[in-house]
Amino acid sequence: MKNFEYGKPASIEQALAFLNKGTPDVFLMGGGTDLLGEIKEGIVAPAAVLDLKAIPGLAGIKKEKDALVIGAAASIADVAENADIAGLFPALHQAAGVISSPQLRIMGTVGGNLCQRPRCWYYRDASVLCAKKGGSKCYAEKGRSKYHAIFAGGFCWSVYPSDLAPALVALGAQIVLQAAGGERILPVARFYAPPIVNVRKENVLAGGEILKEVRIPLPKPGDKSAYVKFIERGAWDFAVVSAAVWVSAAGNSVRDIRIVCGGVAPIPWALTAAEDALRGSRVSQISVSRAAAKAAAQAVPLSENGYKVYLLESIVTDAVLKAVRAPHS
Numbered sequence: 001m002k003n004f005e006y007g008k009p010a011s012i013e014q015a016l017a018f019l020n021k022g023t024p025d026v027f028l029m030g031g032g033t034d035l036l037g038e039i040k041e042g043i044v045a046p047a048a049v050l051d052l053k054a055i056p057g058l059a060g061i062k063k064e065k066d067a068l069v070i071g072a073a074a075s076i077a078d079v080a081e082n083a084d085i086a087g088l089f090p091a092l093h094q095a096a097g098v099i100s101s102p103q104l105r106i107m108g109t110v111g112g113n114l115c116q117r118p119r120c121w122y123y124r125d126a127s128v129l130c131a132k133k134g135g136s137k138c139y140a141e142k143g144r145s146k147y148h149a150i151f152a153g154g155f156c157w158s159v160y161p162s163d164l165a166p167a168l169v170a171l172g173a174q175i176v177l178q179a180a181g182g183e184r185i186l187p188v189a190r191f192y193a194p195p196i197v198n199v200r201k202e203n204v205l206a207g208g209e210i211l212k213e214v215r216i217p218l219p220k221p222g223d224k225s226a227y228v229k230f231i232e233r234g235a236w237d238f239a240v241v242s243a244a245v246w247v248s249a250a251g252n253s254v255r256d257i258r259i260v261c262g263g264v265a266p267i268p269w270a271l272t273a274a275e276d277a278l279r280g281s282r283v284s285q286i287s288v289s290r291a292a293a294k295a296a297a298q299a300v301p302l303s304e305n306g307y308k309v310y311l312l313e314s315i316v317t318d319a320v321l322k323a324v325r326a327p328h329s
């Protein structure tokens with residue numbers, strides 16, 4: 001492991017000033033639970049690491065007039081245990097509560113969870129120069145693909161590992177990116193970009209930017225949500241397939257719906273075919289399974305992950321029914 005400079009900025013302005021002073025390979029750090037692993041495994045070699053956790057105000061969770069605002073340095077445990085989040089955004093509460101172990105939830109931050117790198121075994125192997133690391137191909141395409149993507153692969157078939165990301169996309173949240181010249185606000189859905197845009201990155205964060213906070217619009221009457229995650233081991237595992245659902249409903253009638261999956265694509269993946277099939281309809285077990293099957297029919301599995309197509313159908317069906325049948329917040 002190469003030595004690196006370690007900085008503990010006291011403000012976001014100090015962090016931005018360091019980021020913009022021209023040192024190459026400056027990495028931002030939240031809890032370090034992903035970044036330090038990447039450094040130790042030789043996947044990245046920073047010249048400097050900026051620890052954002054000590055920046056005052058960056059870890060707050062506050063309810064404003066129209067939105068709940070979560071600072072990038074808030075821990076996953078803070079999100080899982082926050083009473084406002086549990087009441088207003090069940091999908092986010094449920095997603096945060098099933099991330100890994102209590103220790104990782106205490107160390108890991110929201111910003112780090114949303115910017116973490118894929119867990120693909122080829123990407124995480126320093127001896128393999130895959131497309132994501134600047135090589136010419138994705139080794140999963142013709143190689144071992146049990147945990148890989150069934151949508152939007154091609155240049156890279158890794159899956160995005162975050163549980164918070166699909167929940168936030170489904171809830172219509174926005175992300176605030178701070179640069180020295182000001183901030184830009186994007187829907188979380190547009191923060192992520194598929195490999196065809198840039199195979200080396202999963203998001204559109206620019207070099208001089210810091211993810212500052214996430215803003216989730218407060219629910220309107222009839223808004224409900226849920227998160228369902230399938231893991232292979234009993235606990236502490238990444239999603240094989242997960243589904244976050246936000247629904248605006250009156251009884252069983254769906255006015256509007258968003259269904260966003262984890263574990264199936266290189267970015268959080270919206271199942272628009274299922275959303276279109278359910279929008280404006282009365283839901284039943286049969287109509288939801290048919291809608292989920294429609295979305296699953298668009299999957300392009302690799303040689304070892306065809307099982308994910310069937311899993312997707314059942315996880316999505318469970319998540320939609322769980323959201324529709326949930327009590328109003």
Ligand SMILES: Cc1cc2nc3c(=O)[nH]c(=O)nc-3n(C[C@H](O)[C@H](O)[C@H](O)COP(=O)(O)OP(=O)(O)OC[C@H]3O[C@@H](n4cnc5c(N)ncnc54)[C@H](O)[C@@H]3O)c2cc1C
Pocket residue numbers: 027028029030031032033034035036052072073076098099100101104107108109110111112113114115116117161162163164205209210211212236237238239
């Ligand atoms: C055994 C194990 C099991 C896990 N299981 C799950 C799971 O089930 N579900 C799940 O979602 N995750 C899981 N994870 C991943 C874990 O949740 C992430 O490692 C964690 O959320 C990252 O947060 P962090 O603050 O430690 O990020 P860091 O490691 O500090 O950073 C991660 C990345 O984000 C960047 N970054 C951090 N903060 C910012 C910011 N504010 N602005 C811009 N960039 C930033 C860093 O530069 C780095 O590239 C697991 C990890 C392990 C080791």
